[in-house]
Amino acid sequence: MSTPDSLQSTIILPNGQKMPCIGFGVWASPPEQCLKSCLAALGCGYRHIDTGDCYGNEAEVGQAVRESGIDRKELFLATKVLMAQGSVERSREHILASIQRLAAQQEDAYVDMILIHNAAVGDVEIKELWLALEQLYAEKRIRCIGVSNHGIGHLTRMKQYASVWPPSANQLELHPWCQQREVVAYCRQEGIPVQAYSPLARNTKANDETLQDIAASHGITTAQVLVRWSLQKGFVPLPKSDNPERIAKNAKVFDFTLTDEDMQRLDGLDQGKAGSLVLAVSNE
Numbered sequence: 001m002s003t004p005d006s007l008q009s010t011i012i013l014p015n016g017q018k019m020p021c022i023g024f025g026v027w028a029s030p031p032e033q034c035l036k037s038c039l040a041a042l043g044c045g046y047r048h049i050d051t052g053d054c055y056g057n058e059a060e061v062g063q064a065v066r067e068s069g070i071d072r073k074e075l076f077l078a079t080k081v082l083m084a085q086g087s088v089e090r091s092r093e094h095i096l097a098s099i100q101r102l103a104a105q106q107e108d109a110y111v112d113m114i115l116i117h118n119a120a121v122g123d124v125e126i127k128e129l130w131l132a133l134e135q136l137y138a139e140k141r142i143r144c145i146g147v148s149n150h151g152i153g154h155l156t157r158m159k160q161y162a163s164v165w166p167p168s169a170n171q172l173e174l175h176p177w178c179q180q181r182e183v184v185a186y187c188r189q190e191g192i193p194v195q196a197y198s199p200l201a202r203n204t205k206a207n208d209e210t211l212q213d214i215a216a217s218h219g220i221t222t223a224q225v226l227v228r229w230s231l232q233k234g235f236v237p238l239p240k241s242d243n244p245e246r247i248a249k250n251a252k253v254f255d256f257t258l259t260d261e262d263m264q265r266l267d268g269l270d271q272g273k274a275g276s277l278v279l280a281v282s283n284e
């Protein structure tokens with residue numbers, strides 16, 4: 001797999017759809033700020049935005065898309081569903097509400113990708129959500145369906161009943177301190193694309209000596225090193241920022257390459273579950 005060479009580069013998903021190689025993350029971005037940040041991100045070339053139904057900003061993501069004037073077909077909008085609603089039909093309606101929030105109530109609106117947010121809801125709930133997503137996929141209201149925070153056990157069990165397989169993504173907490181190697185290897189084996197949330201380790205590692213040393217050797221920021229590491233690992237990183245300068249700079253990662261030695265040094269920072277800031281999945 002070659003490393004993408006621009007912010008508009010796409011990866012081809014298992015069902016043939018294309019996903020821009022970096023997504024703009026909007027977790028914890030308050031609605032009004034989210035609108036401004038998405039406009040800034042779209043203005044500097046991001047073409048993929050990743051939100052969630054529990055972030056409270058789906059409508060503002062949709063508003064930014066419309067205000068940007070960018071052709072909808074050039075954009076990749078992704079959201080997540082957190083809670084099952086007790087039946088496939090009720091979950092389908094619940095997910096449809098996300099699609100309508102993102103698209104300002106247009107009847108025929110679609111979303112590029114919707115993920116089951118968290119496997120911790122339980123296997124029964126995962127199945128209900130997956131079957132609801134499959135229905136909306138068949139109805140062409142969602143172009144790709146996938147999962148987030150799913151471990152090997154969750155995916156193996158899902159494979160038994162899934163009609164749509166493999167999922168178009170497994171979105172995981174991934175940065176050098178939390179590499180989740182087992183589940184990533186399983187995803188590779190199953191052909192499941194891997195997305196990296198919190199790719200900047202929420203800026204908690206900006207003082208790490210190895211990271212600073214590598215950044216200095218290339219004349220770049222520590223955040224740029226982390227986004228580039230993610231891309232060179234073959235992940236789709238989803239850096240979040242509400243600061244326009246950082247939004248722009250975090251995506252300027254196509255005019256330098258981390259050397260094999262840089263990559264090995266960063267790989268060596270893995271702390272397993274202990275390095276997780278949000279969630280290292282259970283593989284049971």
Ligand code: A2P
Binds near residue numbers: 238240241249
């Ligand atoms: P802010 O929104 O004020 O820029 P992650 O993508 O790993 O979840 O990290 C997001 C966090 O990192 C946010 O708190 C964000 O704050 C901060 N952040 C994003 N980009 C940078 C950067 N280039 N330098 C320092 N902090 C950053």
